[in-house]
Amino acid sequence: MARSRYTWTEEKIAKYYKEGRGTGELNNYLPWLTIHDVPSNGRSHRPKGWKTKRKHQLLSDLELSFFYYLEWSNKVVDIREQFPIDREDTLDISSQKNIPHPFEESTQTPIVMTTDFLATCRAGNEIFFIARSIKPSEELEDPRVCEKLEIERQYWEDKGVEWAIIDEKVMPKQFFKNLKYIHEYYDLVSKDEEEMSLHFLDFLINQSKKHSERKLIDCCKDFDSLYNLDDGSSIYYIRHLYARQYIVPVDMDKPIQPHKINLNGMSFTKGGFNNQYGSSIS
Template sequence: MITLTKSARIQNYKKMIKEGRGTGTGIGREYIPWLKIQDVPSLGRATRLKGIKTGRQHEFLSDMERNYFYVLEYSDNVIDIREQFPLLPLEDTLLIAEELGIEHPKNPENGEVIVMTTDFFITIKKGNEDCYIARTIKATDELLNKRVLEKFEIERVYWLRKGID
């Protein structure tokens, strides 16, 4: 059974929601990433860059994410780029993990479940329509890690259920 009973987890979750993390519309100027560089211990190089399309600061947790951003930034079809996009509500990914028999990602320090994120949630222009795509960036060698693939599967099913490529 899925429960969100720990008050600290709920308070942190509510605090991030109250801060407006993971929200913002339009061309993305108001968007606040769910995760910021200071929130995540990084083994790689983290980068902040001001976007030309969005006019806001973007936060990247790896060189690969930064490089993919450059590709998106210079694509004529891309009209908005939102990084570290949360998979909300949390209950959706908890349910998917349970259905798949996969352990939901947890904070390694305290064992509490965390909100999963997608590296990029992108708005593209197709004719007169805005379409959305979700993309996650990982190094090839990380794809040999069973746990990475399990998390990808939760993420894939989440977006599939939302009708997002």
């Protein structure tokens, strides 16, 4: 009988290691798993990262939600998803705790366990890591899921890395909606559009000083008319300015809706979120 392409064998694991999966940083990182390596329920995502400039391999809506959280944080400088943890270590932990190690039943191959996110963070001159496992709360009621999470928890404790479980209860829904609204507009198509977006920022700052009660949507319409732009062009720039944090929401738990936001409910910064990361964060 032909094996499924999702079946794990020692040959397949060796092939993945040879390909360099689980190694690299930023745009050079290769996740252990891609959306093509696991059965899909139609909820996988491949957003381009603000920090890494590469397509990320996210296997669920909840992973996407937490990815947005990491993207928004100014402390996070690199995001590595589907990160493989050392199989010899997890086998040792499994034995010590008398917990069955995950394995491929058809081939009796111990599976390389993964952590959903390993994020590199910077606070001042300090570099540190956080590991996060993403699980819907209903799965946390499954004893077998909890056993595998205990192996993972112990692995990261042994490495001195903070580890935690993230479920849907701790991820604000409106925050997710806001980031979904702006995320893909972090980069604009051309340098001319980037310059125009900064002209619009100056326009908004000046308007806020003179007419702080104005609706954002009215400023958008005025700017489109002033520069003879297609209707709605300024909405495009708004999403970019939010993504770059030239406009910083007072409260990310409130919707980013230009027709409801007044200028006095916005905070502006000329610097924006312009951190530039090289090929290494070591």
